[in-house]
Every structure is written in C-alpha cells, then in structure tokens.
Amino acid sequence: MNKYRVLLLNAANMESFPVYPYAFVQVAAVARRANIEVVCQDLLGIPVADWPETIERLQEQHEPAMFLITLRNTDSMTYGDYQLNSQGTDSGKAYFPIERTKTLINTIRALSKKPIVIGGFGFSILAKELMPILQPDFGVFGGADEFFLYFQDIIQGEYCHVANLLYFQGRRLWPIKDFTSPPQLKLNTPRKPSRI
Numbered sequence: 781m782n783k784y785r786v787l788l789l790n791a792a793n794m795e796s797f798p799v800y801p802y803a804f805v806q807v808a809a810v811a812r813r814a815n816i817e818v819v820c821q822d823l824l825g826i827p828v829a830d831w832p833e834t835i836e837r838l839q840e841q842h843e844p845a846m847f848l849i850t851l852r853n854t855d856s857m858t859y860g861d862y863q864l865n866s867q868g869t870d871s872g873k874a875y876f877p878i879e880r881t882k883t884l885i886n887t888i889r890a891l892s893k894k895p896i897v898i899g900g901f902g903f904s905i906l907a908k909e910l911m912p913i914l915q916p917d918f919g920v921f922g923g924a925d926e927f928f929l930y931f932q933d934i935i936q937g938e939y940c941h942v943a944n945l946l947y948f949q950g951r952r953l954w955p956i957k958d959f960t961s962p963p964q965l966k967l968n969t970p971r972k973p974s975r976i
C-alpha cells in the first residue's frame with residue numbers, strides 16, 4: 781500500500797492547443813519510486829466557477845497529503861496572441877497560465893490547509909519571481925526527484941536540506957544561495973594556432 785497520496789493539478793493547459801501534460805507521466809513515475817501515489821487532474825475544460833466543487837470532490841475522494849501543481853508554460857510565446865486588432869478584440873488565443881494557476885492556488889487555500897507545491901518548466905524559468913506572486917508553500921526548481929526522496933521530511937517540516945526546494949521563512953525567500961539562475965559560462969578564448 782502507498783504511504784502517501786498527492787494530487788497533481790494543471791491549470792496551464794491551452795484551450796486552443798491542448799496537450800496531455802507530460803509532467804503527469806514523469807512526476808507520477810518519480811513519485812512511485814518513493815512509494816507515493818499521484819492522482820492527476822487537468823482543469824482544461826472545467827470552468828473556473830466549478831473549480832471549488834472539483835477540488836472539494838477530489839479532496840474527499842483521495843485525501844491527499846499535499847496539492848501539487850504543474851506550471852508548464854508562462855504564456856503562448858506568440859506576440860500576436862496578445863495583441864488587440866483594430867476592433868479592440870484579441871485573437872482568442874491569448875491565455876494566461878500564471879493567472880489561472882494563481883486562481884487555482886487561491887481556490888485550494890480556501891478549501892484546505894494542506895501544503896501547496898508548484899513545479900514545472902514554466903515555474904522553474906521564473907522561480908524567484910513567481911514565488912511571491914503565487915505564494916505556494918513550496919516551489920520546486922527543476923526535477924521532482926529530491927522532492928519525493930525527502931517527501932516524509934518535508935511533511936514533518938524538516939526541509940532545509942532539500943536542494944531544489946524554495947520556500948518563505950517570514951518574508952524571506954529561501955534558499956539564499958541562488959541556484960535559480962543559470963551559471964555563468966566561462967568560455968576559454970580559443971588559442972591562436974601555434975606557428976609551425
């Protein structure tokens with residue numbers, strides 16, 4: 781029997797171009813190694829007004845130890861999607877996954893005291909900036925391996941040693957050491973070919 785069960789939610793799918801969130805496959809596989817069951821739910825097609833009912837139902841049904849959220853994209857990366865035409869309307873493709881994810885976090889907060897954890901590519905590229913905006917309990921930068929390896933410690937409030945975990949202590953974002961920016965590459969200047 782699995783020791784823990786968590787919910788993994790996605791509010792970042794794109795109505796005009798839906799994909800099955802591959803994080804549902806990979807995160808669940810990593811969790812399985814740590815004997816943790818992951819129940820996945822994409823909120824694509826579920827109106828925001830119905831999210832509270834959906835979360836409540838999932839919570840009752842699965843009694844998760846935590847709510848995990850994957851943020852795959854920050855936007856569509858297509859400038860034209862966000863531009864208004866001469867009639868003042870947009871292309872219909874503009875979508876706002878960060879804002880939707882924030883709405884999801886607020887919805888969960890209103891219904892549960894369980895920790896909320898966010899990860900995913902979209903989160904990781906802007907981890908430091910998104911932590912104060914989204915205000916989850918934890919952010920995971922990059923892969924999910926360490927998070928599940930130390931899941932029990934995190935549940936028990938001992939998480940300083942989890943390498944890629946972000947969290948607030950008071951108003952201070954930890955860890956202080958900045959691993960969320962890519963390391964500066966020190967490129968060696970090519971040597972001049974020696975004369976023969």
Ligand code: B12
Nearest residue numbers: 794797799802803848850853854855899900901920923924
């Ligand atoms: C394959 C791919 C596609 C395929 C998807 C096929 C499919 N069926 O999934 C196609 C071509 C359809 C596609 C479409 C789009 N894509 Co694309 N895609 C990719 C690509 C190459 C890989 C994504 C992937 O599946 N990775 C594997 C998964 C498992 O990785 P992951 O989600 O990051 O999850 C890992 C970790 O982040 C972590 N994790 C994830 N969630 C969580 C949650 C928790 C709690 C924890 C602990 C950990 C965790 O664990 C996972 C395992 O390590 C990336 C670039 C890249 N190299 O990553 C771009 C990328 C994600 N795509 C991007 C974009 C913009 C799009 C589109 C919006 C393009 C468009 N305008 O149509 C659409 C969006 C579609 C949608 N509905 O979301 C951008 C996003 C950038 C941004 N700023 O938002 C990227 C980064 C490419 C780029 N240009 O830079 N895409």
